[in-house]
Amino acid sequence: MSPQQRSATVAERLREKSGELTAAERKLMATLFANYPMAGLVSITEFARVAEVSTPSVLRLAKKLGFAGFPSFQEELRTELSAQLQNPISKHDRWAADAPDAHILNRFASAALENLSGSLKLLDHRAFDATVGLLADRKRRIHVAGGRITQAIASYLVTHLQMARPGVSLLPATHSFWPQYLLDIGKQDVLLMFDIRRYDARMLEFAASAEVRGARIVLITDQWISPIARLAVHTLPLRIEAPSSWDSNIVPLFVAEALVAATVNANWRETEARINELESLSETGRRNK
Amino acid sequence: MSPQQRSATVAERLREKSGELTAAERKLMATLFANYPMAGLVSITEFARVAEVSTPSVLRLAKKLGFAGFPSFQEELRTELSAQLQNPISKHDRWAADAPDAHILNRFASAALENLSGSLKLLDHRAFDATVGLLADRKRRIHVAGGRITQAIASYLVTHLQMARPGVSLLPATHSFWPQYLLDIGKQDVLLMFDIRRYDARMLEFAASAEVRGARIVLITDQWISPIARLAVHTLPLRIEAPSSWDSNIVPLFVAEALVAATVNANWRETEARINELESLSETGRRNK
DNA sequence: TACAATCTGAAATTATCGCTTCACACACCG
DNA sequence: CGGTGTGTGAAGCGATAATTTCAGATTGTA
Structure with a gap:
């Protein structure tokens, strides 16, 4: 297909202009993309109501995209949809429109999908639930550890768990701090470890030491399963x-x-209070939203 | 509710009644089936004009099919189309074995899939490709920034990009270091920012300062689009x-x-050498441990 | 802090749509 | 040939949608 500048789709025009859209216009864009293009095939009044903006804002967006008015805008959406309905929709609609199937985004999406469904079949949801039980137990302190690559994931988990409950900490990336960190790990504590392929020998050592001190170890690993599994009370194997x-x-x-x-769900009462408190503390220095 | 409670499609109802249709109504039916259901999603006036009948004939047909009026008829067409356009993805085949559908793992999996396919529709793959072009350009330094939550993702990205190429750094989480960090951002540098809702005002300030210094800003944001988009050369909106x-x-x-x-793909030759070098260095490190 | 620029939606205005009415057309009968 | 029943669309009447106007709100700037 030849690159026709004039026959740009509404979606393309929107993306192109996305940098210069106002707040109300971005709301409209989000609404339209949430159910593209059906969301735009209702009356201007209805579209504005769903997006929670005023009708003039809809009109301004349509004009900004180069249409004479709302009916022209809608006409274009209908034409696009018509064309799209002619050819078999199936998977093209599903992944990145226009991009070739071999595009890295689509290949990655397929892989992610495979990994996700594969992992869900692989892992035991009872082990997951039991892990949640440990994490929700406020009498236990939680320690999270990650390897060179998974450190970021561990850190992400800690950031969120700290919002949900007290007593959560992250094992520092620097190995030399580990011995002193070990001192803080006590009986009944939970050590949640991420250890995937290229298993880190030092992680295993650390796990062994923590286990000796009475910690409950939960392991998140790949399908080939880290040797730490021998020490863990629960192991969650994943595809990666x-x-x-x-x-x-x-x-x-x-x-x-x-x-x-x-x-969070397991302990909603206490967690809710904590989240609200966090909210009010955050808003002290912030304005709206 | 309304008397037309049965869930027959407009097409089915039409075929059912096809025996008792008048001449004008058959013309309308033919027109609608010629481009189903789009032909019916225009104004009653337009639909009548295309079918070469009068508007009252359209109305009579709609009522004969059990609808209160033309808008109800059209609404049904829209609903059908919407359902038809829904991703076949939503019918996921049994995720976690044994686990109930309502289990958090399955609910999260559904959400992840929705987000993924939704994001791929939202994304402009050319913006993605252009971003890759910037990241693969070794003459440019790369700076990556994340907010309170997305810092971990930014860090993950940096860890990997550093393995692929030189000149990659992460904006520290501590705001007080930002001014001095800004000194290192020069013309032609790339600033890749993660900014999702609860947009951080300081991130916006930082982006503005970097933009003044001539940096190319790439923004990864959510579907509501961070205000940083105004400063960015490429914006990748995602569903979250x-x-x-x-x-x-x-x-x-x-x-x-x-x-x-x-x-990595864009610059395989040089990257391969770098990865191999990294490999050998790691091996050495491990042996010396 | 004041000023300018921009954005936003309530309200007013205009255009169009959806619907009703009704006169006419065309059958099929007595 | 009228009489009767059914189908059709022109015309017109609200009702709703689309558009414009404008004043207040917000934001950026000196």
Whole structure:
């Protein structure tokens, strides 16, 4: 297909102008993309109501995109949809529109999908639930550890868990601090470790020391399973393959987020109070929103 | 509710009644089926004109099919189309074995999929490619910045980009270091920023300062689009909703990984050498441990 | 802090749509 | 040939949608 400048889709025009959109216009863009293009195929009044802006704002957006008015804008949406309905929709609609199937975004998306569904089949949801039970237990302190690559995921988990409950800390990246950190690990504490391929020998050593001190170890690892599993009370094996030089940590992040959400749910009363308190503390220095 | 409670599609109702349709109504039916259902999603006037009948005939047909009026008829067409356009993805085949559908893991998986496919529709793959072009350009230094939550994702990206190329650094989390960090940002440098909702005012300030110094800003944000978009040469909007108290950063991580993989591909020769060198250095380090 | 520029939505205005009415057309009968 | 029933669209009447106007709100700037 030849690159026709004039027949740019509404979606393309929107993306092109996305930098110069006002707040109300961005709301409209978000609303439209949330259900593209059906959301724009209602009356201007309805569209404005759904996006929670005024009708003039809709009109201004349509004009900014180069249309004579709202009807022209809608006509273009209808034409696009018509054209799209002619050819078999199937997967093109699903992934990045226009981009070739071989585009890295689509290849990565396929891999992520495979990893996610593969991991969910691989892991035992009872182990997950039991882990949540440990994380939600406020009598236990929580220590999170990650390797060179997974450190970022561990840090992300800690940031969120700290919002949900007290007594959460992250093992520093610097190995030389580990011995002194070990002193703070006591009986009944939980040590949640991320250890994926290229298993770090020092992580294993650390796990062994923590286990001796009575810590409960939970391991998040890959499908080949880190040797730390021998020491762990629960092991969550995941799939991490990616069309890249390195593994994908999307699923580990997924599990981290799910653990946080489940932990919050398990102990909503106390957590809610904590979150609200955090909110009010944050808003002290902030204005609106 | 309304008498037309049965869930028959407009097409089905039409075929059912096809025996008792008048001449004008058959013309309308033919017109609608010629481009179903788009032909019916225009104004009653236009629909009548295309079918070469009068507007009252359209109305009579709508009522004959059991609708209160033309708007109800059209609403039904829209609903059908919406349902048809829904991603076939939503019908995911049993995720975690045994676990109930309502289990947090499955709910999170659904949300992740929605976010992923939604983001890919929202994303402009040319903006992605252009960003890769910037990241792969070794004449430019790369600076990566993240907010309170996205800092971990930014850090993950930096860890990987540093393996792929020189001149990559992470903006420290501590705000007080930012002014001096700014000194290192020069013309042609790339500033890749993660800014998702609860947009950080200081991030915007920092972006503005960097832009003044001539940096090219690439923004990874959510579907509501951070105000930094005004300063950015490329903006990658993503969907981040999750069944949790906080947003999901799975898709931002996905994009980070895809950016790394694409950057590596874009410059394979040099990158390969660098990775090999890194490998040998790590081996040495391990033996000396 | 004041001023200018920009953004936003309430209200007023205009255009268009959806619907009703009704006269006419065309059958099929007695 | 009228009479009767059904189908059709022109014309017009609200009702709603689309657009314009304008004043207040917000934001950036000196």
